[in-house]
Amino acid sequence: MNIAVRVFIALITLFPMKAYGQAGVCQSFTIDDNLMKLPVSIQGKIYQAVITINNTGASISSNLANELNLVVRQIGNRRILWKFGRINPYTYANNLELNIFGSTITASDIAVEDGAENWIQLSLGVFRGLISQVDFPGKKICLYSRSDFDLPGAENIRFGADAQYGNPMIEVTFNNDLRAWLQILPSYPQGIKVDPELAAELGLIAQAGEIAAAEGNEVSPKLTEIQLGPYSIQNVRVEHPEPGERHNLTTSGRFITGSHIRRGQGYRGRIGIDVLKHFVLTMDLERQQLHIYAPN
Numbered sequence: 001m002n003i004a005v006r007v008f009i010a011l012i013t014l015f016p017m018k019a020y021g022q023a024g025v026c027q028s029f030t031i032d033d034n035l036m037k038l039p040v041s042i043q044g045k046i047y048q049a050v051i052t053i054n055n056t057g058a059s060i061s062s063n064l065a066n067e068l069n070l071v072v073r074q075i076g077n078r079r080i081l082w083k084f085g086r087i088n089p090y091t092y093a094n095n096l097e098l099n100i101f102g103s104t105i106t107a108s109d110i111a112v113e114d115g116a117e118n119w120i121q122l123s124l125g126v127f128r129g130l131i132s133q134v135d136f137p138g139k140k141i142c143l144y145s146r147s148d149f150d151l152p153g154a155e156n157i158r159f160g161a162d163a164q165y166g167n168p169m170i171e172v173t174f175n176n177d178l179r180a181w182l183q184i185l186p187s188y189p190q191g192i193k194v195d196p197e198l199a200a201e202l203g204l205i206a207q208a209g210e211i212a213a214a215e216g217n218e219v220s221p222k223l224t225e226i227q228l229g230p231y232s233i234q235n236v237r238v239e240h241p242e243p244g245e246r247h248n249l250t251t252s253g254r255f256i257t258g259s260h261i262r263r264g265q266g267y268r269g270r271i272g273i274d275v276l277k278h279f280v281l282t283m284d285l286e287r288q289q290l291h292i293y294a295p296n
Helices: 062-067 196-201 204-213
Strands: 012-014 025-028 030-032 035-042 045-052 058-061 072-081 087-093 096-100 103-108 110-113 120-123 130-135 140-145 159-161 168-174 178-184 192-194 222-228 231-239 254-257 260-263 269-271 280-284 289-293
Touching: 025 035, 035 120, 058 062, 062 110, 178 192, 178 196, 196 204
Parallel strands: 045 120, 058 110, 178 269, 192 231
Antiparallel strands: 012 103, 025 140, 030 035, 035 045, 035 096, 058 120, 072 087, 087 110, 096 103, 130 140, 130 280, 159 168, 168 178, 168 222, 192 269, 222 231, 254 260, 280 289
């Protein structure tokens, strides 16, 4: 399944705020083909929705849209910008009702993307005004009202969204020295992957050459330590492309739209499930606040 990365939120939703009281609501997720999935009921039938941690809204495959008899429209000259520059017309469907987290919600203006398979993707960013908690060890996602947590007082790691795509990212410290922003990407099945330039700064490329020169040694380059907020992890394997190899590990920290330039941070790599599986992330995507906790 190939899901687009869009530069704007493709969904305007009406979520019943009263459904998420002080106790919060939780639902278990599974990891299938490196994707987090939650069961969603649409027209009385259960589908596995892909859940992402970003601000790209929601989308549905054209095949599933046809199966549900949705009316698909195109909005004027609005376009979807894909990574590596491909631009497609923006098509959408109105008023899709689905049941998730024990409540029926109505999604309007949901993006419809070409796809021969049945799939639906929901970003946690569509739950506006709520705090999302992703418990990776316990494999559950919970939604809370902002009054349930003093998240501004509890946040313990720098958290943001890149200016180009709106992808969430955290600041990581390598070897008690160099700091860099990494995209939070649970669908990445490894631990950490950085761009070649950052890999060179960290000495990983030189280390990889030494490993390759040692006959029979297939161990990946490692860092002595990485720090995520209050937590340190030792002897972390870090992947990286070869210098000159094409990759999508970085963003520039700015995005040009018409006559405007949106400025912010860019990231230098990604942090995947092999590291995230140890943590519980409690976050307010709109306000860019995050508390990270390791239960074990």
